[in-house]
Amino acid sequence: MTDPMAMLLVQKAALLSQIADLGDFRPGSITPTTGRCGNPNCRCHRPNEPGHGPNFRLTYKIQGKTVTEAVSTVAAREKAEREIEQFRRWQQLSQEFVEVNASVCRLRPIGEAAPSAQGKKLQKRSARKSRAR
Numbered sequence: 001m002t003d004p005m006a007m008l009l010v011q012k013a014a015l016l017s018q019i020a021d022l023g024d025f026r027p028g029s030i031t032p033t034t035g036r037c038g039n040p041n042c043r044c045h046r047p048n049e050p051g052h053g054p055n056f057r058l059t060y061k062i063q064g065k066t067v068t069e070a071v072s073t074v075a076a077r078e079k080a081e082r083e084i085e086q087f088r089r090w091q092q093l094s095q096e097f098v099e100v101n102a103s104v105c106r107l108r109p110i111g112e113a114a115p116s117a118q119g120k121k122l123q124k125r126s127a128r129k130s131r132a133r
Helices: 004-020 074-107
Strands: 029-035 052-062 065-071
Touching (some): 029 074
Antiparallel strands (some): 029 052
């Protein structure tokens, strides 16, 4: 019978490897927009005429604010779609990594510490001057 902890650690390492192999990624979505321009003599203002477009927009959030960028070429749209797809893959792998890591934490004995690449950090001395003289 195989050791469940060893299997989880192998799975954890495999997920980290997959995350490291991801290409460029970013959050967002691409949506087409159509509309009418400001020129009243333009064809888009005639009855039964479609508006201008579709024009593609990349929308994402930065610090809680929605940002929209025009995606003007097919090549730019394809690039953004690949980056968004990689972001979705990163989200999936991250969720799996958290789940595997939680299982490792549940299985690891209380007295056993997780192996660490970094030693224990030393505490800094206080910058305040002592009042005792």
